[in-house]
Amino acid sequence: xxxxxxxxxxxxxxxxxxxxxxxxxxxxxxxxxxxxxxxxxxxxxxxxxxxxxxxxxxxxxxxxxxxxxxxxxxxxxxxxxxxxxxxxxxxxxxxxxxxxxxxxxxxxxxxxxxxxxxxxxxxxxxxxxxxxxxxxxxxxxxxxxxxxxxxxxxxxxxxxxxxxxxxxxxxxxxxxxxxxxxxxxxxxxxxxxxxxxxxxxxxxxxxxxxxxxxxxxxxxxxxxxxxxxxxxxxxxxxxxxxxxxxxxxxxxxxxxxxxxxxxxxxxxxxxxxxxxxxxxxxxxxxxxxxxxxxxxxxxxxxxxxxxxxxxxxxxxxxxxxxxxxxxxxxxxxxxxxxxxxxxxxxxxxxxxxxxxxxxxxxxxxxxxxxxxxxxxxxxxxxxxxxxxxxxxxxxxxxxxxxxxxxxxxxxxxxxxxx
Amino acid sequence: xxxxxxxxxxxxxxxxxxxxxxxxxxxxxxxxxxxxxxxxxxxxxxxxxxxxxxxxxxxxxxxxxxxxxxxxxxxxxxxxxxxxxxxxxxxxxxxxxxxxxxxxxxxxxxxxxxxxxxxxxxxxxxxxxxxxxxxxxxxxxxxxxxxxxxxxxxxxxxxxxxxxxxxxxxxxxxxxxxxxxxxxxxxxxxxxxxxxxxxxxxxxxxxxxxxxxxxxxxxxxxxxxxxxxxxxxxxxxxxxxxxxxxxxxxxxxxxxxxxxxxxxxxxxxxxxxxxxxxxxx
Numbered sequence: 001x002x003x004x005x006x007x008x009x010x011x012x013x014x015x016x017x018x019x020x021x022x023x024x025x026x027x028x029x030x031x032x033x034x035x036x037x038x039x040x041x042x043x044x045x046x047x048x049x050x051x052x053x054x055x056x057x058x059x060x061x062x063x064x065x066x067x068x069x070x071x072x073x074x075x076x077x078x079x080x081x082x083x084x085x086x087x088x089x090x091x092x093x094x095x096x097x098x099x100x101x102x103x104x105x106x107x108x109x110x111x112x113x114x115x116x117x118x119x120x121x122x123x124x125x126x127x128x129x130x131x132x133x134x135x136x137x138x139x140x141x142x143x144x145x146x147x148x149x150x151x152x153x154x155x156x157x158x159x160x161x162x163x164x165x166x167x168x169x170x171x172x173x174x175x176x177x178x179x180x181x182x183x184x185x186x187x188x189x190x191x192x193x194x195x196x197x198x199x200x201x202x203x204x205x206x207x208x209x210x211x212x213x214x215x216x217x218x219x220x221x222x223x224x225x226x227x228x229x230x231x232x233x234x235x236x237x238x239x240x241x242x243x244x245x246x247x248x249x250x251x252x253x254x255x256x257x258x259x260x261x262x263x264x265x266x267x268x269x270x271x272x273x274x275x276x277x278x279x280x281x282x283x284x285x286x287x288x289x290x291x292x293x294x295x296x297x298x299x300x301x302x303x304x305x306x307x308x309x310x311x312x313x314x315x316x317x318x319x320x321x322x323x324x325x326x327x328x329x330x331x332x333x334x335x336x337x338x339x340x341x342x343x344x345x346x347x348x349x350x351x352x353x354x355x356x357x358x359x360x361x362x363x364x365x366x367x368x369x370x371x372x373x374x375x376x377x378x379x380x381x382x383x384x385x386x387x388x389x390x391x392x393x394x395x396x397x398x399x400x401x402x403x404x405x406x407x408x409x410x411x412x413x414x415x416x417x418x
Numbered sequence: 419x420x421x422x423x424x425x426x427x428x429x430x431x432x433x434x435x436x437x438x439x440x441x442x443x444x445x446x447x448x449x450x451x452x453x454x455x456x457x458x459x460x461x462x463x464x465x466x467x468x469x470x471x472x473x474x475x476x477x478x479x480x481x482x483x484x485x486x487x488x489x490x491x492x493x494x495x496x497x498x499x500x501x502x503x504x505x506x507x508x509x510x511x512x513x514x515x516x517x518x519x520x521x522x523x524x525x526x527x528x529x530x531x532x533x534x535x536x537x538x539x540x541x542x543x544x545x546x547x548x549x550x551x552x553x554x555x556x557x558x559x560x561x562x563x564x565x566x567x568x569x570x571x572x573x574x575x576x577x578x579x580x581x582x583x584x585x586x587x588x589x590x591x592x593x594x595x596x597x598x599x600x601x602x603x604x605x606x607x608x609x610x611x612x613x614x615x616x617x618x619x620x621x622x623x624x625x626x627x628x629x630x631x632x633x634x635x636x637x638x639x640x641x642x643x644x645x646x647x648x649x650x651x652x653x654x655x656x657x658x659x660x661x662x663x664x665x666x667x668x669x670x671x672x673x674x675x676x677x678x679x680x681x682x683x684x685x686x687x688x689x690x691x692x693x694x695x696x697x698x699x
Contacts, residue, residue, distance in 0.1 A: 053591050073594040086592035090610040100596040147596065 002064030002154040002187060003029045004050060009059035011045050011211070019045045021211040022059075027155075027189060032181050034202035035191045038234070038339045042211035043191045044159055050189060051080050051157050063154055074103075079148035080157040084164065085140050087132040087147075093119075094128040097146040104151065118146045121180070138169045145180070155187040162197065174200060193339075195235055199223070207231050209337070229380035232278050232373060233338055238316060238348040241284075242334075242375070243277045244327040252277065255321045256301040261369055268383035269374060275383065276327070278373035281316065281350035286357055287364035298368045303347070308359045317357060319347040319365070330377055445674070452667035459663050473668035483653055483665055489641035490649030494673070497559055497645060498627035501566040505623045506616060508567075509574030514604065516575065517582035518590075528576070535572035543636045550637055557639045565633045570623035577622065581615025582608070617684045625677065646673045 004027040011020035020042040027033045035043040048054040050061060052073035061068055068076050079100070087096050095102075097118055101111045119125050122142040132140055141161060148156055161177070162170045178201050181188050192198055198205045199219040207214040207222070207230070215227040226232035232240045245252035247269070251260040254277060269275070287300045307318040323331070323345040331345060349365060357363050374383040422430065451459070452473050454466040461467070477487040516524060546565060547556070555561035585608060593603035609616070634648035641649075650669055653662040 051595055053594070072599075073591070074597045074599065077597075078595065080592070080595045082588045082592055084586065084588055086586065086588035088589065088593075088607055088611075090613075099593070103593075103597040103602060147592075151597075 003027060003031075003062075004155060004187060004189065005060075005062040006046070006050070007060040007062070009046065009049060009061065010057045011042070011049060011054065012057045019211050020049070023208070023211075023213045025206055025213065025216065027187060030185045030187055032178075032188045032190065032201060032203045034198045034205040035189065035208060036193065036195060036198040036205055036234075037208035037214075038337060039193060040210075041208040043193075043208050045211075046208070047080075047157055047159055047189060047191045051078050052076050077151075077154045078157055079151065079153035079155075080159065081141075081144045081148050081161045083160040085132075085144040087140055087143055089132050092129050092131055093124060093135070093143050093146075096132065096143055097124075097150050099147060100151045114150055115146075118150045121149070122146050137165050138173065141165060141173060142176075145177075149180070149184065153186070155189065156181070158188065158190040158192075160192055161190075162192075163194070177201065195237065199235070207234060209234075225384075226278075226373070226382055228382055229276065229278070229334060229375045229377075230337070232375070232382065233334055236280060238281050238350075239338070240278045240280050240373075241347045241349075242331055243279065243347070244323045244377075245275050245277050247273050247275060255323065256303060256367075257299060259299045259367075259369060259372075261372060261374065265369075265372060265384045266374055268381075270383075272376055272383070274327070274377060276331075276375040276377050278375055278382075279367055279371065281348045283368045283371040284347070284349040284351075285366045285368070286351055286355045287366040289352065289355065290366045294368070295366065297370055298366050300364060300366045302362050302364050304361070305349075305357060305363045306360060308351075308357065310353070312353060314353050315351050315355065317349040317351055317363070317365075319349060320344050321347065327377060448667050448670055451663060452671050454664060456664055459661065473664040474672075476665050477669050477672070483662075486641070486649055486652055487646070487669055490644050490646045491673070493559070493641070493643055494628060494645040494647075495676070497562050497566065497643070498624050500559070501563045501570060501627040502620050502623040504563070505567055505570040505574045506620045509571055509578050509619060510609070510612075510616065512571075512575050513578035513582050514608065516579045518587070528579075531572035531575050534568055535576075539569070539632050543632055546633075547636055556637060557643050559643055561637050562633060562643055562645065565637070566627040566630065569626050569630070573626070574619045574623055577619045578612070578615050581612050581618075584615075585611050621680060621684060624680065628673070628677065 004025075006023055006025040006027075009020055009023045010018065012018045023042075023046060025033070025046075035046055037043050045054060049056050050063075052068070052071060052075075056069055063076060063078070088099065091099065094115055097115045098111050101114060106114075115128075116125070119128055122145060124139070124142055124146060127135060127139060127143075132143065135143065141164075144161070158177070162173050165173060174197055177190075181201075190197070190201060199222075202219060204216060205219055205222055206216045209230050215222060215231050217225070217227075222231060222235050226235060226240075229242070233242070243254050243256065245254040245259070248258065251258050252275065259277075287295075290298070290300075303319045303321075305317045305319055309316045309318075328345050351357060372384075375381065376383055447464070450464055450466060453469040453471070454461075455468060455470045455472055458466050458468070475481050477483045479488060512527075515521070516528065550556040550561050555564070589607050589611065590603045593607045594600070598606065629647065630645070631647040634645040635651065638644040638648060644652075646669065650666050653665050653669070
């Protein structure tokens with residue numbers, strides 16, 4: 001077991017394509033670190049550089065305090081689970097798991113003991129004599145994990161280990177990996193493009209975009225205080241809504257009416273003229289069910305709800321709106337980067353499952369302004385995040401309750417057109 | 419599998435039977451010829467009137483043509499096996515490098531291999547004959563093995579690099595992460611996985627060497643190195659008026675046997691699909 005430290009890692013391919021740009025990351029001993037990002041963001045490249053399958057263009061990688069840049073993969077004593085498992089088809093499950101031990105010339109009795117222990121942990125005992133071809137996807141996945149845990153590696157590396165499984169099995173294996181990591185307490189680096197895996201598994205999550213590290217934080221921080229537009233849009237499902245707004249005297253003009261945000265939310269605003277307001281779907285609500293006590297801390301507005309999706313435990317309402325063309329184009333760009341496609345600018349609003357808001361009609365909705373983020377559309381930076389710089393210690397979370405009602409008051413909302 | 423209607427099935431069976439008859443008729447004829455006594459050879463009947471093993475006795479030890487046929491058989495087996503072995507081992511390394519590494523001149527190697535493979539044998543046999551006589555390779559085993567390699571190597575490199583490319587690179591990387599050196603990864607993971615390819619290549623190489631006639635007849639002069647296809651042309655009848663057809667047929671049948679045996683032994687191993695289960699299924 002060991003800590004892994006990445007210092008200013010760069011990776012440039014032969015054709016000049018820079019896959020990873022100046023990534024620095026401290027992974028503590030026993031920590032479960034997730035690397036997440038859309039496809040092509042360089043997360044797998046980082047993992048492969050840690051394990052030694054990819055050369056490092058510049059920067060240093062230290063494992064357990066030792067610089068390993070030039071070491072071959074076999075000398076780094078890491079174990080890895082590949083996306084397609086990479087089991088050896090000509091060997092039985094037993095020999096697959098035993099393979100690292102056989103290479104290390106471990107005595108037979110010890111091999112047997114350790115393989116059986118690993119098989120026991122992963123419930124593979126009855127499959128030990130079978131060949132990988134005869135196993136199901138989940139069983140193959142467990143064999144691949146068995147091969148990883150059978151020797152005392154310094155760290156586990158997972159390269160999208162669950163992406164080949166169907167949804168149900170993926171959920172089960174996710175819990176299984178989490179349990180295994182807690183039990184063994186080994187440093188783990190886990191690459192995924194699935195934000196649910198990222199949020200549920202990791203102690204900390206590193207978000208990558210085009211080879212650049214965007215934010216490293218606990219899942220909770222990532223969700224509540226995204227560093228920029230990209231992280232905000234990537235984490236959360238359905239994603240955060242971005243509403244174009246122009247800065248007016250003491251407030252913002254949005255397609256849904258003028259709003260005035262709490263001071264702590266706009267600390268980094270400076271002299272920007274156009275911004276994007278970010279609001280998560282669950283920070284909206286049906287105005288009729290909002291408690292009067294908090295109602296004036298948000299914006300109440302009328303909007304045309306064109307589609308409602310009822311999911312049982314919650315429901316989503318979709319509110320299309322017109323955005324200025326350059327903002328719309330930028331949002332579409334962001335969507336594309338996040339591997340999805342925005343056909344139109346719309347709000348996604350999460351409502352309580354019991355709400356009977358009618359579809360295809362104008363409804364009165366409420367947005368909690370205490371949770372709104374302000375983003376700079378040009379740089380993508382979260383302007384709300386800069387608040388702690390101005391007033392150290394006063395994080396946005398602490399500021400929420402301290403905001404006087406008068407400041408959170410919204411300007412009386414004019415009837416909105418959709 | 420798709421279900422066939424009765425009509426389709428009948429057509430398939432008939433079509434298959436026609437192809438089998440077309441392919442195997444010459445072999446059947448040859449077999450029949452080999453069992454005919456000399457008087458029967460030109461009687462225009464398919465079956466021998468009185469099957470005899472006279473032709474076989476003639477070429478096997480103790481027969482009149484044995485000193486021509488037996489050394490040739492030994493030469494053929496030895497030369498073909500050695501040529502195959504060298505070709506497979508060399509091609510395995512070459513194909514692995516071609517499939518895995520990006521090095522300057524990779525395309526050049528592949529294209530020149532192809533060029534060598536399609537180069538007409540007849541045009542180089544005369545210069546080779548002169549060269550071999552001058553450097554002492556004429557009428558020796560190496561004198562045949564080397565030209566055979568020029569035929570088998572290009573083909574082996576092409577087939578095997580195709581097989582190596584099929585093997586997911588992750589296999590090897592997994593082995594390296596598991597603690598294997600490049601050589602261990604190659605020997606313990608890649609070679610077993612490429613086994614069907616290796617066997618296929620070996621069989622093809624063996625056939626090429628085994629069936630060669632042009633080099634065999636041109637680069638040898640005695641039974642020291644003369645292979646069977648060349649030796650067959652030296653068979654003579656008991657008198658100059660009797661054609662040695664019967665003996666040649668018998669010898670042809672005998673040299674076919676190793677080929678059939680080889681295919682039967684290895685056919686199960688040739689069946690690809692060994693990599694099933696390596697990756698997601």
